[in-house]
Amino acid sequence: MKKGIIMEGGAMRGLFTCGILDVFMEENIGFDGGAGISAGAVFGCNFKSRQIGRPIRYNKKYAGDPRYCSVKNLIKTGDLYAVEFCYHTLPEKLDPFDTEAFEKNPMEFYIGATDVETGEAVFHKCTDGKENDVEWMRASASMPIVSKAVSIDGFTLLDGGIVCPVPFEYMKKIGYDRNVIIMTQPKGYRKKKSKGNKILKLLLKKYPKIAEAMENRYINYNRQMDIIDEMENTGEALVIRPPKSLGIGRTEKNPDELERVYQTGRSEAYKRLDDIKSFLQQS
Numbered sequence: 001m002k003k004g005i006i007m008e009g010g011a012m013r014g015l016f017t018c019g020i021l022d023v024f025m026e027e028n029i030g031f032d033g034g035a036g037i038s039a040g041a042v043f044g045c046n047f048k049s050r051q052i053g054r055p056i057r058y059n060k061k062y063a064g065d066p067r068y069c070s071v072k073n074l075i076k077t078g079d080l081y082a083v084e085f086c087y088h089t090l091p092e093k094l095d096p097f098d099t100e101a102f103e104k105n106p107m108e109f110y111i112g113a114t115d116v117e118t119g120e121a122v123f124h125k126c127t128d129g130k131e132n133d134v135e136w137m138r139a140s141a142s143m144p145i146v147s148k149a150v151s152i153d154g155f156t157l158l159d160g161g162i163v164c165p166v167p168f169e170y171m172k173k174i175g176y177d178r179n180v181i182i183m184t185q186p187k188g189y190r191k192k193k194s195k196g197n198k199i200l201k202l203l204l205k206k207y208p209k210i211a212e213a214m215e216n217r218y219i220n221y222n223r224q225m226d227i228i229d230e231m232e233n234t235g236e237a238l239v240i241r242p243p244k245s246l247g248i249g250r251t252e253k254n255p256d257e258l259e260r261v262y263q264t265g266r267s268e269a270y271k272r273l274d275d276i277k278s279f280l281q282q283s
Helices: 011-026 054-062 071-077 083-094 099-104 131-140 168-173 197-203 208-215 217-234 255-271 273-281
Strands: 003-007 033-037 108-115 121-125 150-152 155-159 178-182 237-240
Touching: 003 011, 003 168, 011 054, 011 178, 011 255, 033 168, 054 083, 054 255, 083 131, 108 131, 108 168, 108 208, 131 150, 131 155, 168 178, 168 217, 178 273, 197 208, 208 217, 217 237, 237 273, 255 273
Parallel strands: 003 033, 003 178, 033 108, 178 237
Antiparallel strands: 108 121, 108 155, 150 155
């Protein structure tokens, strides 16, 4: 049995995931591999580098910094989250990402993004946590309209959550059959059809496949949620979710709110510790 940890995105809801992952690290709960989408990739990579507390620490310190996320960045560069600050200055200087530990950890780590030409999900296996891997993380978290597409490894990419919000199907495809899935929405949550499809099509006219995927995003998301519910009911997967809506904005800057969501993740992890250990020990 190959044990996997699978992480949904959700921008600052991802700090819920960080709370869970930190408890896993503290309790020495490990996996053969992991896969993350968007915030699930950008925050989840710290599980492989074994850096307890890093995402909540730097988000509380810098989320309110205009160099990190601001409309000014969007107007000036085309990216709401500033590329140079978020993906270079912060992980290389201000709160270093441990690339050596990341590379030495035998756990596999996969990142999903969306190919703007085909409108399909593509995945990348990280190797060393350095420039190429970081660009894939950026691609996975590059939300349409408020981010520029990322060109890397022959692809032009945007947010992985557009077509693959939870990468459990990919992990099953590559042989992971004992999976813990971390969601950032409560049980029963389903997306509704967007009312702004005409505006989306206009704003995304350069990428018609992305516009089409965004229009149908609610259908694909809800399909995945139905499958995950069934996997949970049959014991095929163990799913950890917030007990209720986290009630946090995608670009939340209030350190107290960020801490609240993080602590909610820790609390849910502790509640499920026995279940998690038992599930991972099954053969």
